[in-house]
Every structure is written in C-alpha cells, then in structure tokens.
Amino acid sequence: MRIAFFVNSIEAETPHFTTTLLAFAALARGHEILYLTPGDFVLRSDNSLMVSARVLPPAKYKKVETFHKDLQGEKLSTKIIDVREIDVILLRNDPSQDAIERPWAAHAGAMFGRLASERGVLVVNDPAGLGLAQNKLYFQDFPEQVRPVTLISKNIDEIRTFIDGQPKGAIVKPLQGSGGKHVFKIESPKDSNLNQIFEAVSGEGYLIAQGYLPxxxxxxxxxxxxxxxxxxxxxxxxxxxxxxxxxxxxxxxxxxxxxxxxxxxxxxxxxxxxxxxxxxxxxxxxxxxxxxxxxxxxxxxxxxxxxxxxxxxxxxxFAESIIMALESKILIRQAYPATLSNIRLATL
Incomplete structure (x- = not known):
C-alpha cells in the first residue's frame, strides 16, 4: 500500500510521536509511506487533486530513531502525485496548533481529506467526522453519563456561578485547544486569580468549565x-x-x-x-x-x-495492529469498491 501521513509540519515530528511509530510500522510491513502538510494540496482546473508529497527512498530500518533522522534529513525528496495513487491518508494534524498563527492550515486536512475520500482514498479518521470535532464542544454530543458536569461560556459571571455550585472546585480551559495548554483548577469563585485566568484564557474564545473529579x-x-x-x-x-x-x-x-x-x-x-x-x-x-x-x-x-x-x-x-487493520480495510474496499462509503469503511 501507499500510506500518507498528514501532519502540521514534518520538522515538528519527533522520534516517539505516535505518528512516527505508525509510519515506522508501515515501513516494516513493506508499505510505501508519504508525508503531507497543510500546504501540499492542489486542486487543478480539470478537477484532479494533486499532492506535493515528501518521500523517503525504500529502506529497512531497525530503529525508529534512525527513520526519524532520515525523515528530517537530505534523503527526503518531493514528489507530485495524483491523490488517487494513494491508498490511505491518516489525518494526524492538531488543528489547535495552527489556529492562531496559520488559521488557513487548521482545517486543511478535513477539507482536502473530504475531496480525497470522494476520489476513492481511504481517509481516517473520516474528515466529515473530524469536521464536527473541531473543538471540545463535540464532547457534548456523547452520553451524559460519561461526561463531568460542564458549562461552556465567555461570561465570567456565569462561570463564577457554575464554580460556586461545584463542591470540589472546577477545571477551566479553552474550548478550542489541546495538549493541556491553559488548564487551571479553581477552588471557588472567590479565588483571587480567577480574573487573571479568565483574561488569559478567554482571549482564545469560549471557555469550558467542568466539575473537578477528585x-x-x-x-x-x-x-x-x-x-x-x-x-x-x-x-x-x-x-x-x-x-x-x-x-x-x-x-x-x-x-x-x-x-x-x-x-x-x-x-x-x-x-x-x-x-x-x-x-x-x-x-x-x-x-x-x-x-x-x-x-x-x-x-x-x-x-x-x-x-x-x-x-x-x-x-x-500496537502500531503494527493499527497498520494491519488498514490493510484489511483496503482489501475490503477492493472487494466491494462501489458499496462502502469512506465513513463506513473507516470503522469497519
């Protein structure tokens, strides 16, 4: 198979990222891997979707660290290919990392991933689903039994009232964000630093407050x-x-x-x-x-x-199990090319 990994940037990848481990496992199973970033898509006037893919020459790697070194080095080359020549695209970018400095890039994976899936590429996670999950509001669509009591607001008075009703305190964080950035525990609405926290975090948009779980x-x-x-x-x-x-x-x-x-x-x-x-x-x-x-x-x-x-x-x-699951999906698609949608095949 030819498997493409869509990331925020190749330079930011590390040897022990999950994405790197998946790419390493794919190589070990004999697949060709490509790396894509937000600026690598071209939709031509004839409606063909092309990608400027970064590729490594075929090689056998014993250590993931060696593979990562080559990924960051001179062995990496660029190849323009039609997206239909790719079997699988794994969307592995974090939109929140691009939201402020490169807002155009934040949703590029979901947007162009949808076009790729329409052209027969298996895209996971499904771009339509990811479009629904651009922030933590997506979490509210899941069963109430599994969610801590939650408030979403930009109004500090609403947040104070909510915190006052939480006997164990509350966690406050940006609705749009990841990686634990700007996550704070508030003991009570009288905390002296609540105003400072609100000013720092609300600049990023809505806040989400959750009852603290001891x-x-x-x-x-x-x-x-x-x-x-x-x-x-x-x-x-x-x-x-x-x-x-x-x-x-x-x-x-x-x-x-x-x-x-x-x-x-x-x-x-x-x-x-x-x-x-x-x-x-x-x-x-x-x-x-x-x-x-x-x-x-x-x-x-x-x-x-x-x-x-x-x-x-x-x-x-575990990475090998994930790649093997993708192999099975491609075999199913080859057997039933016209009957399975991308979103169905993604979790089959």
Whole structure:
C-alpha cells in the first residue's frame, strides 16, 4: 500500500510521536509511506487533486530513531502525485496548533481529506467526522453519563456561578485547544486569580468549565480505541495512566506527567462501550479516551498520543495492529469498491 501521513509540519515530528511509530510500522510491513502538510494540496482546473508529497527512498530500518533522522534529513525528496495513487491518508494534524498563527492550515486536512475520500482514498479518521470535532464542544454530543458536569461560556459571571455550585472546585480551559495548554483548577469563585485566568484564557474564545473529579489527583487513563473498540493485542490493552507532577493539575506527559502501567477495568470498558456508537457513526478509526473514574475528560480524535510509551511498557507492537487493520480495510474496499462509503469503511 501507499500510506500518507498528514501532519502540521514534518520538522515538528519527533522520534516517539505516535505518528512516527505508525509510519515506522508501515515501513516494516513493506508499505510505501508519504508525508503531507497543510500546504501540499492542489486542486487543478480539470478537477484532479494533486499532492506535493515528501518521500523517503525504500529502506529497512531497525530503529525508529534512525527513520526519524532520515525523515528530517537530505534523503527526503518531493514528489507530485495524483491523490488517487494513494491508498490511505491518516489525518494526524492538531488543528489547535495552527489556529492562531496559520488559521488557513487548521482545517486543511478535513477539507482536502473530504475531496480525497470522494476520489476513492481511504481517509481516517473520516474528515466529515473530524469536521464536527473541531473543538471540545463535540464532547457534548456523547452520553451524559460519561461526561463531568460542564458549562461552556465567555461570561465570567456565569462561570463564577457554575464554580460556586461545584463542591470540589472546577477545571477551566479553552474550548478550542489541546495538549493541556491553559488548564487551571479553581477552588471557588472567590479565588483571587480567577480574573487573571479568565483574561488569559478567554482571549482564545469560549471557555469550558467542568466539575473537578477528585480521582484526577491520581492521574487519568489514556485508552486507545480502534474501530470503536479498545485496542488490544496479545491480551494487552493499549492504555496507560498519566500521573501529574507534584503541584500540577495537568497529567499530559509533555508537561512532566509520568506514564505508568494500568489495569483496564470493567468500568473503563463500560465507559468505552457507551461512546462507541457515536464514534462509529462519525467514522473515528483511531481515538484516545482520557478517563477518570467512570467519566471521560476528553476524547482525542485528531492526534491521540502515547502509543510509544504504551508499546514500550507492555513490549507490544500496537502500531503494527493499527497498520494491519488498514490493510484489511483496503482489501475490503477492493472487494466491494462501489458499496462502502469512506465513513463506513473507516470503522469497519
């Protein structure tokens, strides 16, 4: 297969990003890989959709670090190809990273991904579904049982009133954002720094306030779902616990959160099952759930990360399972080329 990875920028990729691990696994299985970025699409006057793809010469890599070094080096070349010559495009960009400095780039993946899917390319996650998930408001479409009590507003008086009704305090963060940026815990509406936090965060748009879950002190659990079900290989789940650093409310690994092994409980599986129908409906092939107790804090549908840490902890190649699932989808599409939509095939 020819598999393309759509990212914000190649320069920003690291050896242990989930995207890098997936590309490495695809190469190991003999597939050709391409990298695409937001400015690489051309819709020509004859309605053909072309891409300016970055490619590496065929090679066998033993270490993901060596592959990443070549990806960042002189071996990378550019090739103009018709998008119909690509079998799979994985949309792995984070729109929030481009929203301020490159707003034109934020939604390029979903926009051109839709055009690619219309031309017969398998695009995952499905671009129509991703179009619905451009911010955390998407989370409100999932069952109420799995969501913390939530308020979305730009009105500080509304936020104060909401926080006053939360006996354990509240978490306040931007509605549009990712990676734990501008996430704050507020104990009460009388907190002296609430005005400063509001001024800092509200400049990015609407705020989302959620009732604080005390279990979050022990961290959250990142659980990968594939085709709407927990990703499992050799009896092991693709999951880890992210424990926040001392004095830190965020558990994201890039802000000093510590990854630890976790036992996936029946309660976690029940939570995953409750969100499965919506994920399948929206064509969400690969997502990451952030779970605390019996609630989900976030559903990561664009660039869920952590697969490197999980694979190392459990000595299990979950990335290969993901590539194998894509191989199966292409075989199904070849057998039934005119009957399966992209959104259906994405989670089949």
């Amino acid at each position: 279990e979050a002190r022990g961290g959250d659990v990142r659980l990968f779902l594939m085709n709407g079900k927990p990703l499992e290989r050799n009896g092991k789940y693709a999951a880890l616990r992210r424990v926040p650093a001392k004095g830190e409310v965020r558990s994201n690994i890039h802000v000093a959160g510590t990854p630890e092994k976790v036992e996936v409980t029946g309660k976690m599986l029940e939570v995953a099952e409750m969100v499965r129908p919506k994920l399948i409906e929206d064509g969400m092939f690969l997502v990451g759930l952030d779970i605390v107790g019996d609630k989900i804090l976030e559903i990561n549908v664009f660039t869920p990360g952590g697969l490197w840490n999980i694979s190392q902890m459990y000595k299990t190649d």
